Amino acid sequence: MDEHLNNDKIKPLRIGIAGLGTVGAALVLMLEKNAKQIQRKHGRMVKVVAVCARSRSRDRGIDISGFAWHDDPVALAKDENVDLFVELIGGEDGPALASVKAALEAGKPVVTANKALLAKHGVDLAALAEKSGVHMGFEAAVAGGIPVIKTLREGLGAASVTRVYGILNGTCNYILTRMGNEDISFADCLKDAQALGYAEADPTFDVEGFDTAHKLAILTSLCFQCKIAADEVFVEGITAITQEDIKVAAELGYAIKLLGIAKRSEKGIEQRVHPTFVPASSAVARVDNVLNAIILETDHVSELMLSGPGAGGSATAASVLADILDIARGQIIPPLGMPTAELSDYKRAPMQSHKGGYYIRLDVLDVPGALAAITSRLGENNISLESVIQRPDIDIDASGISNSSEAGKTRTLVLITQDTLEASLRKALDQVADDGHTIGAPQVIRIESF
Amino acid sequence: MDEHLNNDKIKPLRIGIAGLGTVGAALVLMLEKNAKQIQRKHGRMVKVVAVCARSRSRDRGIDISGFAWHDDPVALAKDENVDLFVELIGGEDGPALASVKAALEAGKPVVTANKALLAKHGVDLAALAEKSGVHMGFEAAVAGGIPVIKTLREGLGAASVTRVYGILNGTCNYILTRMGNEDISFADCLKDAQALGYAEADPTFDVEGFDTAHKLAILTSLCFQCKIAADEVFVEGITAITQEDIKVAAELGYAIKLLGIAKRSEKGIEQRVHPTFVPASSAVARVDNVLNAIILETDHVSELMLSGPGAGGSATAASVLADILDIARGQIIPPLGMPTAELSDYKRAPMQSHKGGYYIRLDVLDVPGALAAITSRLGENNISLESVIQRPDIDIDASGISNSSEAGKTRTLVLITQDTLEASLRKALDQVADDGHTIGAPQVIRIESF
Numbered sequence: 001m002d003e004h005l006n007n008d009k010i011k012p013l014r015i016g017i018a019g020l021g022t023v024g025a026a027l028v029l030m031l032e033k034n035a036k037q038i039q040r041k042h043g044r045m046v047k048v049v050a051v052c053a054r055s056r057s058r059d060r061g062i063d064i065s066g067f068a069w070h071d072d073p074v075a076l077a078k079d080e081n082v083d084l085f086v087e088l089i090g091g092e093d094g095p096a097l098a099s100v101k102a103a104l105e106a107g108k109p110v111v112t113a114n115k116a117l118l119a120k121h122g123v124d125l126a127a128l129a130e131k132s133g134v135h136m137g138f139e140a141a142v143a144g145g146i147p148v149i150k151t152l153r154e155g156l157g158a159a160s161v162t163r164v165y166g167i168l169n170g171t172c173n174y175i176l177t178r179m180g181n182e183d184i185s186f187a188d189c190l191k192d193a194q195a196l197g198y199a200e201a202d203p204t205f206d207v208e209g210f211d212t213a214h215k216l217a218i219l220t221s222l223c224f225q226c227k228i229a230a231d232e233v234f235v236e237g238i239t240a241i242t243q244e245d246i247k248v249a250a251e252l253g254y255a256i257k258l259l260g261i262a263k264r265s266e267k268g269i270e271q272r273v274h275p276t277f278v279p280a281s282s283a284v285a286r287v288d289n290v291l292n293a294i295i296l297e298t299d300h301v302s303e304l305m306l307s308g309p310g311a312g313g314s315a316t317a318a319s320v321l322a323d324i325l326d327i328a329r330g331q332i333i334p335p336l337g338m339p340t341a342e343l344s345d346y347k348r349a350p351m352q353s354h355k356g357g358y359y360i361r362l363d364v365l366d367v368p369g370a371l372a373a374i375t376s377r378l379g380e381n382n383i384s385l386e387s388v389i390q391r392p393d394i395d396i397d398a399s400g401i402s403n404s405s406e407a408g409k410t411r412t413l414v415l416i417t418q419d420t421l422e423a424s425l426r427k428a429l430d431q432v433a434d435d436g437h438t439i440g441a442p443q444v445i446r447i448e449s450f
Numbered sequence: 451m452d453e454h455l456n457n458d459k460i461k462p463l464r465i466g467i468a469g470l471g472t473v474g475a476a477l478v479l480m481l482e483k484n485a486k487q488i489q490r491k492h493g494r495m496v497k498v499v500a501v502c503a504r505s506r507s508r509d510r511g512i513d514i515s516g517f518a519w520h521d522d523p524v525a526l527a528k529d530e531n532v533d534l535f536v537e538l539i540g541g542e543d544g545p546a547l548a549s550v551k552a553a554l555e556a557g558k559p560v561v562t563a564n565k566a567l568l569a570k571h572g573v574d575l576a577a578l579a580e581k582s583g584v585h586m587g588f589e590a591a592v593a594g595g596i597p598v599i600k601t602l603r604e605g606l607g608a609a610s611v612t613r614v615y616g617i618l619n620g621t622c623n624y625i626l627t628r629m630g631n632e633d634i635s636f637a638d639c640l641k642d643a644q645a646l647g648y649a650e651a652d653p654t655f656d657v658e659g660f661d662t663a664h665k666l667a668i669l670t671s672l673c674f675q676c677k678i679a680a681d682e683v684f685v686e687g688i689t690a691i692t693q694e695d696i697k698v699a700a701e702l703g704y705a706i707k708l709l710g711i712a713k714r715s716e717k718g719i720e721q722r723v724h725p726t727f728v729p730a731s732s733a734v735a736r737v738d739n740v741l742n743a744i745i746l747e748t749d750h751v752s753e754l755m756l757s758g759p760g761a762g763g764s765a766t767a768a769s770v771l772a773d774i775l776d777i778a779r780g781q782i783i784p785p786l787g788m789p790t791a792e793l794s795d796y797k798r799a800p801m802q803s804h805k806g807g808y809y810i811r812l813d814v815l816d817v818p819g820a821l822a823a824i825t826s827r828l829g830e831n832n833i834s835l836e837s838v839i840q841r842p843d844i845d846i847d848a849s850g851i852s853n854s855s856e857a858g859k860t861r862t863l864v865l866i867t868q869d870t871l872e873a874s875l876r877k878a879l880d881q882v883a884d885d886g887h888t889i890g891a892p893q894v895i896r897i898e899s900f
Contacts, residue, residue: 030750034608041675041788139605145751147605155589155597157771158484225491283757286736300480300768301595304758307733314750321607329783338491 012045013328014081018073018099019088020053022313023113023140023320025060027086030317044328052076073099078106084327085110086320092116104128104136111323113140113316119214119230122221123343126335136335137323142215143168143292145315146308147322152222152296153337159298161223163263165448168215170290170310171199171206172238172258176275177288179246180255186241198290208237209258209273216260219294220271220346224264225338229271229346233260236274245361245443248414249277252387254359254447255285261448268347270354277359277447284450295450303450352423357386357447360415360429363439364390370437371413377435378415381428387416410439416447462495463778464531468523468549469538470503472763473563473590473770475510477536480767494778502526523549528556534777535560536770542566554578554586561773563590563766569664569680572671573793576785586785587773592665593618593742595765596758597772602672602746603787609748611673613713615898618665620740620760621649621656622688622708626725627738629696630705636691648740658687659708659723666710669744670721670796674714675788679721679796683710686724695811695893698864699727702837704809704897705735711898718797720804727809727897734900745900753900802873807836807897810865810879813889814840820887821863827885828865831878837866860889866897 015031017024028048031038039045050068052075070076077085077099085103087110089096096117103110104125112118118125118141129136139149143166152161167173175189184192190207193199205211217230238258249256254277262271278285283305287293292310297303309315336343364370371390378385390413417425429442465481467474478498481488489495500518502525520526527535527549535553537560539546546567553560554575562568568575568591579586589599593616602611617623625639634642640657643649655661667680688708699706704727712721728735733755737743742760747753759765786793814820821840828835840863867875879892 030608034610037610038608040792043789146754147601150600150605151597154776155600155772157768157775158480158488159768160484160487283736286733298768300764301759302765304596304756306754306756308754309751315752318607318609318748318750322605325607326604331781333779339493342490 010044012047013324014047014049014083015086015324016050016052016076016079016082016084017048017086017088018052018076018095019090020051020060020062020064021088023316024051024053024088025062026313026317027088027320028062028064030314030321038325042325042328046324046328049081050076050079074102077103077108082108084108084324086324087112087114087117088320090114090116092120097121100125101128104132104134107132107134109134109136109327111137111320111327113138113320115141115211115214115218119217119228122218122228122336123340127340129335130339133332135327135332137326138218138335139323140316140319142218143294143306144309144311145319146292146294146306146310147319148219148294148306149222150322151306152219153333156296156298157300159300161296161298163261163297164219164223164294165259165261165284166219166294167257167284167287167292168212168260168294168310169206169258170292171203172209172212173288173292174198174290175207176238176241176246176256176258179241179243180250183243185243186239207239209235212258212260212273213271216262216271216273219260220262220269221343222337223262223296224269225342226269226344226346228336229348232346232348233271233273234351238275240443241275242443244412245359245445248361248389249359250280252416253280254278255280256445257284257287259284259448265349265353267353268349270349270351272351272354272446275445277357277445279450282450352421352426354422354446355419357419357449358417358425359445359447360417361443362413362415362432363410364413365437365439366409366411367437373435373437374413374432377428377431378417380431381424383420383424383428384418385415386418387414389414460494462497463774464497464499464533465536465774466500466502466526466529466532466534467498467536467538468502468526468545469540470501470510470512470514471538473766474501474503474538475512476763476767477538477770478512478514480764480771488775492775492778496774496778499531500526500529524552527553527558532558534558534774536774537562537564537567538770540564540566542570547571550575551578554582554584557582557584559584559586559777561587561770561777563588563770565591565661565664565668569667569678572668572678572786573790577790579785580789583782585777585782587776588668588785589773590766590769592668593744593756594759594761595769596742596744596756596760597769598669598744598756599672600772601756602669603783606746606748607750609750611746611748613711613747614669614673614744615709615711615734616669616744617707617734617737617742618662618710618744618760619656619659619708620742621653622659622662623738623742624648624740625657626688626691626696626706626708629691629693630700633693635693636689657689659685662708662710662723663721666712666721666723669710670712670719671793672787673712673746674719675792676719676794676796678786679798682796682798683721683723684801688725690893691725692893694862695809695895698811698839699809700730702866703730704728705730706895707734707737709734709898715799715803717803718799720799720801722801722804722896725895727807727895729900732900802871802876804872805869807899808867808870808875809895809897810867811893812863812865812882813860814863815887815889816859816861817887823885823887824863824882827878827881828867830881831874833870833874833878834868835865836868837864839864
């Protein structure tokens with residue numbers, strides 16, 4: 001084969017790592033421990049030569065004295081002894097962006113685990129990588145230890161994805177799994193997750209669905225060959241999910257999961273992140289705790305599921321290393337699977353045109369005719385009902401105290417619709433609110449069928 | 451970048467396909483339908499130029515008049531207009547072997563879906579591909595539509611696999627799933643599977659576990675960097691599984707699946723294919739019907755599961771095409787992940803040294819002291835019991851007719867052992883047989899814990 005490439009492979013591949021948190025430290029250890037195995041397998045030595053982090057002295061359980069030290073990640077990226085730049089700093093702009101750009105501009109391949117950076121600048125960075133003729137790997141940015149990026153980029157042949165969905169945030173999945181197994185509120189469960197290190201001190205980014213949205217936007221681009229459009233994702237988090245929702249879901253044969261879902265319709269591409277009723281018998285309903293899963297539906301493969309750890313130092317570091325080894329072998333693929341110039345613009349299918357089933361929970365005043373009035377409003381908007389539940393045993397208000405059915409008190413009413421247009425549902429619920437038979441805002445959770 | 455490679459990419463990649471069954475016909479259609487998309491994505495045209503099959507005139511729903519025709523696959527492989535040879539003939543020797551060899555010897559990359567060929571000649575063919583400096587892809591040979599080969603070869607970084615197991619045969623999984631859902635015998639279920647096209651007229655290769663063993667042997671090599679040793683797999687099929695086994699399993703919280711399992715122990719590498727008790731709550735227990743699944747446990751990732759269609763024309767063709775597109779992009783990787791010269795010899799861990807739980811079902815004569823005699827034999831061999839079930843409600847003989855407990859009749863006794871050495875179990879069961887309290891051979895099913 002090619003002489004030039006073969007000669008290149010004999011030289012060691014010198015790695016510079018910016019960011020020595022859990023993943024960075026795990027990567028350093030992994031490269032040391034597996035150095036011989038890597039050389040045996042790939043015919044090339046891969047070694048860390050330079051690092052950069054916030055603190056030089058912090059104890060990370062690794063010895064960094066043999067590596068060149070940089071205070072500035074951009075300087076590390078430009079270091080002439082560094083062949084490949086690994087960005088593990090995090091953040092959508094700032095030093096992460098500056099250093100990745102600097103590396104690519106210097107004609108160096110990059111591996112990053114930074115989903116926020118890619119969600120915002122992925123297309124520009126991919127274009128820069130293509131221009132420089134180098135690879136940019138980001139397997140670890142979506143679902144840490146699961147090789148979904150490689151699968152989408154290289155594993156599907158010419159199969160055309162019709163829908164991609166998945167559990168992309170371990171924190172939310174842990175909380176929803178525990179709420180499903182125990183009689184525990186969202187708030188208490190979140191506290192436990194924080195104590196266990198499964199949730200950040202400020203959990204907003206996870207529990208409000210933004211983390212899932214970033215990852216979904218990256219998957220959407222790879223699945224549908226369009227530009228990344230993270231700002232165009234419809235996002236609802238899990239903070240409003242109650243025990244009551246979870247119990248009714250179980251009773252009706254569903255589990256509640258925070259899903260990221262993207263699919264193509266005539267109107268464009270839907271990207272949605274929201275708590276979702278999924279059939280309890282479905283594969284995704286059974287992905288529990290901090291596990292992640294991605295399900296791909298293509299025109300050739302009905303359902304391909306990848307599940308595994310979505311985070312964790314060594315699982316994520318293994319994905320970073322897989323990208324490094326692709327580069328060590330000389331792989332150069334357009335980072336988004338398709339040359340950026342060939343990516344189509346993202347065309348958002350409006351959420352109002354979404355069609356699906358809905359779970360609706362209403363606090364209804366216990367007055368005669370209320371149920372009839374509500375169901376009439378739905379009927380007027382062409383919404384057919386699959387199930388209606390109004391029973392004392394689910395008659396619990398938000399504080400968890402059971403109401404009696406005295407006049408002036410409320411009852412919980414649960415409605416499950418057949419496939420309905422989001423616009424019709426919203427209109428009907430506005431009318432129901434105006435009619436004055438209900439208290440507070442309705443709880444609405446979308447149902448996804450597989 | 452490299453001029454030579456870039457020039458190469460501009461020329462169309464000319465494909466020759468030997469074998470036009472379901473997969474071959476699906477591949478021809480897929481390449482036609484996606485020609486533009488492939489060129490957009492990979493910057494190179496990929497087109498079929500020549501084919502070969504048993505009958506030229508058979509209606510396959512595709513037009514082959516534009517392709518050169520060969521009666522002999524070896525001639526096709528040598529055709530100077532063919533750049534890449536796709537082998538979809540099947541069979542471990544004969545024309546499949548001859549034509550793949552001819553292509554590799556002529557310096558042409560090969561894509562094959564032939565598990566039997568690889569199980570027998572994989573190492574030699576990989577060595578030949580390396581010698582010729584070309585790639586040999588075989589994604590479709592294991593678990594048709596699931597990209598497990600790519601994941602093992604490229605997706606795991608330096609993670610070291612500790613155990614691989616999976617459901618690798620859709621026919622067996624369909625039969626066991628139906629037996630779990632309905633009160634139907636193995637024989638009746640097999641007849642239905644044959645009628646539905648899920649099982650061959652001669653189902654031996656599938657139901658006796660040999661197909662799973664071939665696939666497992668390929669996975670073992672990729673997981674443990676050793677030579678393929680398909681003859682060294684311990685194989686038990688599913689023909690002896692009864693409704694009684696399945697019902698008792700369910701009652702005890704297990705499902706029965708035909709698993710291929712490979713793991714490294716101090717004694718060597720265990721490769722086993724057998725019906726297996728798996729916890730009903732485990733992910734693999736929930737992979738039903740004709741789906742396949744592979745679970746990888748590594749030192750860095752606790753459990754990575756890939757599940758999806760294991761067969762089917764278009765799912766398998768999509769995997770063949772993924773290999774073709776890797777080659778179109780210039781990928782050259784040692785086919786078994788590691789240069790063949792670096793593969794270790796396979797060292798078989800003797801089945802007698804296997805340690806695990808066992809389900810044992812015995813037909814015990816209804817005489818005083820029989821249970822005590824049997825359990826004493828187990829105790830003498832250091833076998834501890836997890837559960838013992840002896841009850842009228844499972845007191846059904848092989849013909850499905852309930853026995854009364856009159857003297858001279860038998861009762862069914864089910865024992866679940868704790869972790870036990872296979873050698874001890876076999877010794878104890880021989881002693882039990884000699885004691886004469888039981889009728890017929892015991893049913894023994896291994897329990898795998900996750």
